[in-house]
Amino acid sequence: AQTVTQSQPEMSVQEAETVTLSCTYDTSESDYYLFWYKQPPSRQMILVIRQEAYKQQNATENRFSVNFQKAAKSFSLKISDSQLGDAAMYFCAYRRSMNRDDKIIFGKGTRLHILP
Amino acid sequence: NAGVTQTPKFRILKIGQSMTLQCTQDMNHNYMYWYRQDPGMGLKLIYYSVGAGITDKGEVPNGYNVSRSTTEDFPLRLELAAPSQTSVYFCASSELGGGAGYTFGSGTRLTVV
Numbered sequence: 001a002q003t004v005t006q007s008q009p010e011m012s013v014q015e016a017e018t019v020t021l022s023c024t025y026d027t028s029e030s031d032y033y034l035f036w037y038k039q040p041p042s043r044q045m046i047l048v049i050r051q052e053a054y055k056q057q058n059a060t061e062n063r064f065s066v067n068f069q070k071a072a073k074s075f076s077l078k079i080s081d082s083q084l085g086d087a088a089m090y091f092c093a094y095r096r097s098m099n100r101d102d103k104i105i106f107g108k109g110t111r112l113h114i115l116p
Numbered sequence: 117n118a119g120v121t122q123t124p125k126f127r128i129l130k131i132g133q134s135m136t137l138q139c140t141q142d143m144n145h146n147y148m149y150w151y152r153q154d155p156g157m158g159l160k161l162i163y164y165s166v167g168a169g170i171t172d173k174g175e176v177p178n179g180y181n182v183s184r185s186t187t188e189d190f191p192l193r194l195e196l197a198a199p200s201q202t203s204v205y206f207c208a209s210s211e212l213g214g215g216a217g218y219t220f221g222s223g224t225r226l227t228v229v
Binding site for chain 1: 149159217
């Protein structure tokens, strides 16, 4: 069964600095998708970035980028120029491709604190 | 475009009471899901549906029931509420295909006392 592991329950970073959140996953599939979701104090789940496993190029969305290492089954999120609004719980997630039962599997989350 | 709408946002139940959490989406998504979120545990799948009339159990289905009579609606029923069901509940929907992430509702915080 697929699993997603986030080994850092909490992290802190100084405002304007860069922080990297770690995620590893386990799968026997070759084609899948990986996601990072953000959950601010409002509780709303927001999709931050997605990565397709068959694409070697790392996805980027403005200040958010990923380091996708398929062989190592690693999918870290880098946040550059951290802002107070980045404070949230971040969930790494996995989904198989094009399958009737392709539910998203979530990690347990990393709570990110931004220090002013 | 409302997306996924969940009601209520907050609810307190007494042990043994029943209630239905409502979920409606207006994006014509076939796939719909119910998750619960407990502190430090991430999101656990309760039930899901791949289309009207089709539902299936997820990881933690005990104590819950669902139905999917229309594409838009996917209510979650709690029968005989127990303190272990105190949690935040999220409904989500997606298009067919692995690359489609979920669109989430805003969640329901349920407390059973």
